[in-house]
Each structure stands twice: as C-alpha cells, then as structure tokens.
Amino acid sequence: MAPDKSVPAAAAFAARSTVEQVEEGLALAPKFDADGLIPCITTDANTGEVLMLGYMNSEALQRTIATGEAHYWSRSRQCLWRKGSTSDLVQEVVEMRIDDDQDAVWLRVRVAGSGASCHVGYRSCFYRSVELGGPSGGPARLVITESQKSFDPKEVYGDAPNPTQL
Amino acid sequence: MAPDKSVPAAAAFAARSTVEQVEEGLALAPKFDADGLIPCITTDANTGEVLMLGYMNSEALQRTIATGEAHYWSRSRQCLWRKGSTSDLVQEVVEMRIDDDQDAVWLRVRVAGSGASCHVGYRSCFYRSVELGGPSGGPARLVITESQKSFDPKEVYGDAPNPTQL
Numbered sequence: 001m002a003p004d005k006s007v008p009a010a011a012a013f014a015a016r017s018t019v020e021q022v023e024e025g026l027a028l029a030p031k032f033d034a035d036g037l038i039p040c041i042t043t044d045a046n047t048g049e050v051l052m053l054g055y056m057n058s059e060a061l062q063r064t065i066a067t068g069e070a071h072y073w074s075r076s077r078q079c080l081w082r083k084g085s086t087s088d089l090v091q092e093v094v095e096m097r098i099d100d101d102q103d104a105v106w107l108r109v110r111v112a113g114s115g116a117s118c119h120v121g122y123r124s125c126f127y128r129s130v131e132l133g134g135p136s137g138g139p140a141r142l143v144i145t146e147s148q149k150s151f152d153p154k155e156v157y158g159d160a161p162n163p164t165q166l
Numbered sequence: 167m168a169p170d171k172s173v174p175a176a177a178a179f180a181a182r183s184t185v186e187q188v189e190e191g192l193a194l195a196p197k198f199d200a201d202g203l204i205p206c207i208t209t210d211a212n213t214g215e216v217l218m219l220g221y222m223n224s225e226a227l228q229r230t231i232a233t234g235e236a237h238y239w240s241r242s243r244q245c246l247w248r249k250g251s252t253s254d255l256v257q258e259v260v261e262m263r264i265d266d267d268q269d270a271v272w273l274r275v276r277v278a279g280s281g282a283s284c285h286v287g288y289r290s291c292f293y294r295s296v297e298l299g300g301p302s303g304g305p306a307r308l309v310i311t312e313s314q315k316s317f318d319p320k321e322v323y324g325d326a327p328n329p330t331q332l
Contacts, residue, residue, distance in 0.1 A: 095295055
C-alpha cells in the first residue's frame with residue numbers, strides 16, 4: 001500500500017530538550033503518556049461549551065493537524081477514530097492549542113449535523129452537573145443539564161458496542 | 167490526628183454497576199485510572215476559556231465537592247494540591263460536571279487575584295495555538311495567543327521546582 005501523503009512520515013514533532021524550550025518555544029513537542037496518548041479537550045467554537053475529553057496517539061494528532069478534522073485514538077475500540085465516521089457528526093477544527101508542558105491539547109471545533117458530540121445522544125458528554133456542598137453521607141448527586149438528547153443513539157450507532165467501560 | 171470532617175469518610179462515590187447506571191444515573195460514580203486519577207478540565211466561568219487540564223485523586227475530588235475550591239493531585243510533586251495555596255490564585259468552583267462514562271471532570275471556576283492559572287505566568291496554560299495545514303516537513307509551528315504574562319513566576323513561586331517534566 002502506498003504511504004498516505006496526508007501525514008508527514010518523519011520529524012512531525014520536535015524533540016523535548018529543555019523545560020524552557022517546551023514552555024516558551026514555538027515548535028510542537030508533545031508529550032505522550034506511557035500508552036502513547038495525549039489527552040484532548042474539545043470545545044464548541046461558538047459557545048465555548050466543553051463537548052468531550054478524548055485521547056490522541058501520534059497519528060491522530062498528525063492527522064488532525066494535516067486535515068483540520070478531529071481524529072482521536074479510541075481506547076475502547078483500540079483504533080484510530082475519525083470523529084463522525086459513523087455518526088456524520090464530524091468536528092471541523094477552528095483552532096488547536098497546546099498547553100505549557102505540551103502534554104494536553106485543546107481543540108475548538110464546529111460540529112456537523114445536529115451539533116452533538118456524545119455517544120449517549122447529548123450535545124456534550126458533560127450533560128450532568130455534580131451537586132456541590134458539604135458531606136451528605138452518600139455519593140454526590142447529579143443533575144441533568146440538557147433538556148433532551150440531540151439524537152437517538154440506536155438510530156445512529158445501531159448494534160455497535162457501547163464504548164463506556166465499567 | 168482527628169479525622170478531617172470536611173471530607174466524608176465512606177461511600178463518597180457510588181459503585182459502578184452497569185453501563186446504563188453510569189451513563190444515565192444520578193449518583194456520582196467516577197472512574198479513576200490505573201494511577202488512581204481522573205482528569206479535570208478547568209475553564210473560566212466567565213469567558214469559557216480552557217485554563218488547564220489537571221488531575222484529581224479521590225481525596226482531591228471529594229475536597230473539591232466539599233469545599234467548592236478546586237483541589238488537584240500534583241503529579242510532579244506527588245501530593246494533594248489546593249490550587250492557589252502558594253500563588254493565592256484560588257479557583258472558586260461555580261459548577262462541576264461529569265462526563266458520560268464518568269471518567270472526566272469539568273470545572274467552571276472563578277479565579278482569585280490576577281485571574282491567572284498557569285505556572286508560566288499566563289492566564290491559561292493553553293497560551294499557544296498550533297498552526298494547522300498540510301505537511302511542512304517539520305514540526306508544526308506554535309503561535310503565542312496571550313500578549314503578555316499575568317504575573318512573574320519568579321516573584322510568585324521563587325525557587326520552587328518547575329512542575330514541567332521532559
């Protein structure tokens with residue numbers, strides 16, 4: 001198979017030489033964790049709402065930069081994951097940021113279709129707030145923050161395995 | 167030493183029994199990773215800007231819920247970390263969210279003092295954007311997004327070790 005020219009083969013990232021270079025430098029030198037992943041916060045470019053926290057491996061990060069569409073590494077399916085391949089809810093990247101020590105990515109995106117990003121059917125994966133306060137003698141209570149789901153997961157995903165793991 | 171009554175001793179979180187309960191239930195049942203940590207996205211409650219990605223252990227999560235001030239687990243210092251203890255840049259929690267499979271937290275906060283949250287001195291840890299586009303033959307270039315630092319790290323942290331690790 002011919003190499004995919006959309007992803008550069010070598011020197012995609014700078015080496016991490018010094019703390020000063022990582023924090024103040026102007027070349028992307030990401031730090032992947034022991035599993036080869038970097039966490040990625042994805043927010044709605046219009047509303048600022050946090051949609052999801054995903055993970056990227058080196059290839060997903062390179063493909064996101066090269067194509068301007070969000071790619072992740074699916075930890076449940078253990079494969080490269082172009083967001084929206086199944087659901088058509090593609091995430092167009094408006095801006096990508098990297099943090100101080102370059103071990104976290106922030107994507108600001110525009111979502112296609114219904115604008116939802118959560119496999120449960122909600123717009124955001126963060127559709128429940130946690131009640132704050134003192135000790136109550138039991139687990140903190142959650143409150144649903146979205147009045148209804150944006151789509152029916154059964155219609156979109158059919159019988160595909162649920163990615164949530166216990 | 168007497169137990170700290172601000173944190174409940176037992177049953178702080180619900181057990182994770184079924185996927186449906188985790189995704190649709192109304193009791194907090196967080197999933198900590200192999201290191202006992204859960205990632206936490208922290209955004210500015212006023213602007214929506216992502217300030218940082220931190221990590222919480224069970225105690226940090228419980229203390230954040232109980233006190234309404236953001237607590238994290240410092241991976242570099244390996245200790246519980248009440249944000250602002252050194253810098254006075256305390257994060258008051260306006261809202262806490264949990265995601266679909268309950269393995270990520272989102273905090274919306276109001277930051278005290280200068281409003282900054284980054285040890286390098288910037289408001290947000292995500293003070294650099296990544297240039298998108300096709301292959302360039304080298305690492306992606308970064309662009310500084312904040313015109314100046316909010317504080318001088320040397321004045322605030324003195325000779326404390328830099329948390330960035332290579």
